[in-house]
Amino acid sequence: MKNKNNDISQEMLEAIERYINGTMDLKERKDFDDYLKIDSDFRIQVEEIKTILSGIETQALKEELNVFHQDIENQQNKKDNYKKIQFLKLSKWVAAAAVVIAMVSIWFFSSSPSQKLYAKYFTPDPGLPTTMSSTNNFDFYDAMVSYKHGDYKKAIEKWTVLLETKPQNDTLNYFIGMAHMNSKDVNRAIPFLERTVQSQDSFPLINEANHYLGLAYLKEGNIELAKKHFKLSKTDSSKKIILELTD
Amino acid sequence: MGKTLYLLSQSQLIRAIKTNDTSVLKQFYVANYPKVETLILKNSGTIEHAKDVYQEAFILVWTNVKNGKFVPQNETALQGYLYQIAKNKWTDVLRSKSFKNSKSLDSITLRVVRDEEEDNEPKNTKLEMTMEAFKNLGQPCKQLLTTFYFEKKSLRDIASELNIEESTARNKKYRCMEKLRTMVLASKNT
Numbered sequence: 001m002k003n004k005n006n007d008i009s010q011e012m013l014e015a016i017e018r019y020i021n022g023t024m025d026l027k028e029r030k031d032f033d034d035y036l037k038i039d040s041d042f043r044i045q046v047e048e049i050k051t052i053l054s055g056i057e058t059q060a061l062k063e064e065l066n067v068f069h070q071d072i073e074n075q076q077n078k079k080d081n082y083k084k085i086q087f088l089k090l091s092k093w094v095a096a097a098a099v100v101i102a103m104v105s106i107w108f109f110s111s112s113p114s115q116k117l118y119a120k121y122f123t124p125d126p127g128l129p130t131t132m133s134s135t136n137n138f139d140f141y142d143a144m145v146s147y148k149h150g151d152y153k154k155a156i157e158k159w160t161v162l163l164e165t166k167p168q169n170d171t172l173n174y175f176i177g178m179a180h181m182n183s184k185d186v187n188r189a190i191p192f193l194e195r196t197v198q199s200q201d202s203f204p205l206i207n208e209a210n211h212y213l214g215l216a217y218l219k220e221g222n223i224e225l226a227k228k229h230f231k232l233s234k235t236d237s238s239k240k241i242i243l244e245l246t247d
Numbered sequence: 248m249g250k251t252l253y254l255l256s257q258s259q260l261i262r263a264i265k266t267n268d269t270s271v272l273k274q275f276y277v278a279n280y281p282k283v284e285t286l287i288l289k290n291s292g293t294i295e296h297a298k299d300v301y302q303e304a305f306i307l308v309w310t311n312v313k314n315g316k317f318v319p320q321n322e323t324a325l326q327g328y329l330y331q332i333a334k335n336k337w338t339d340v341l342r343s344k345s346f347k348n349s350k351s352l353d354s355i356t357l358r359v360v361r362d363e364e365e366d367n368e369p370k371n372t373k374l375e376m377t378m379e380a381f382k383n384l385g386q387p388c389k390q391l392l393t394t395f396y397f398e399k400k401s402l403r404d405i406a407s408e409l410n411i412e413e414s415t416a417r418n419k420k421y422r423c424m425e426k427l428r429t430m431v432l433a434s435k436n437t
Contacts, residue, residue: 055377
């Protein structure tokens with residue numbers, strides 16, 4: 001039987017294939033059916049060919065399915081990559097935010113003790129009361145009005161004109177310095193305030209001048225000079241600052 | 248892709264299955280996979296399991312349509328049938344002894360389960376043996392038989408593609424079949 005199985009002619013094989021595929025004409029089919037009826041070995045042979053044909057097809061399909069599946073895997077990879085990109089984009093923002101936060105906190109904590117103290121204790125000098133009667137110092141008080149209105153630039157301009165004639169005037173130096181400080185220009189404020197405190201005359205606002213000069217140095221980060229001027233100032237807030245600085 | 252699939256009627260799918268129209272089969276395959284993957288992933292399976300079970304189910308649908316064992320009754324019958332078979336197969340895996348016994352899931356489990364199934368159906372082994380033999384058949388023969396029996400190209404087309412006479416192609420095909428049959432018989436006797 002094995003021998004017989006192994007021995008199928010090309011013509012016979014093609015006939016069996018035609019039978020399986022249903023492409024036989026009626027006459028051939030009838031003959032084939034008759035043959036099947038009388039020969040059981042032949043029946044087995046036909047069954048075996050049938051199995052082989054479906055084996056080929058099924059295996060070919062199976063291998064094709066793996067090809068199909070690559071499409072799904074590629075799509076999933078794309079999706080994953082997209083997610084990854086999204087994640088990278090997101091993490092870029094997170095990283096940027098972290099850098100900003102880090103920089104802010106570095107600024108806050110490192111530059112901080114003095115900056116914080118400065119922010120805590122600096123309140124602009126309210127200026128001098130302006131009365132309608134003080135006519136002889138009209139220009140000075142005119143500038144003071146600007147100062148009180150918060151127009152420090154105009155105030156500085158007007159006082160600077162006056163200062164040219166009286167460069168040693170404590171009050172002028174003091175308020176020009178204050179106007180600079182109020183415009184957050186500590187660098188420019190320092191020379192004016194220095195002139196004020198170095199004045200030999202007794203100046204009614206000397207404590208304030210030292211206090212603000214101390215604050216100016218504090219903001220500059222020059223703690224030693226700041227301490228010196230806070231000590232010279234007899235105001236309560238200067239004393240408090242000294243306490244905080246020595247802590 | 249899903250949209251194009253809805254344009255494919257059941258009869259188009261049936262025709263594609265019977266003629267192994269790979270572009271249509273691929274659409275059908277790709278469109279119905281996600282649902283099965285979701286099912287298996289939600290039920291303690293892996294992506295590997297999903298792929299294996301889905302492919303087995305797909306082959307079974309293909310076989311049953313070819314044999315006329317399944318005839319679609321409505322416009323989504325084939326899709327539903329494919330999903331149902333995959334679901335049943337996965338349920339079998341989950342219920343199987345070896346799956347329950349194995350603490351960790353791996354591909355071995357699935358293979359063991361499949362072997363258990365095969366013991367119950369010795370008839371399938373013949374087919375599996377042929378498949379295995381065909382898988383290992385030399386590339387030229389495999390290529391020729393695939394083109395003829397799977398892609399269903401005519402001997403004339405095959406001959407012109409290979410730049411040979413049609414009679415030569417016909418003879419080659421016969422010899423390849425003999426080779427394959429010998430391999431199957433050899434594996435049967437071991």
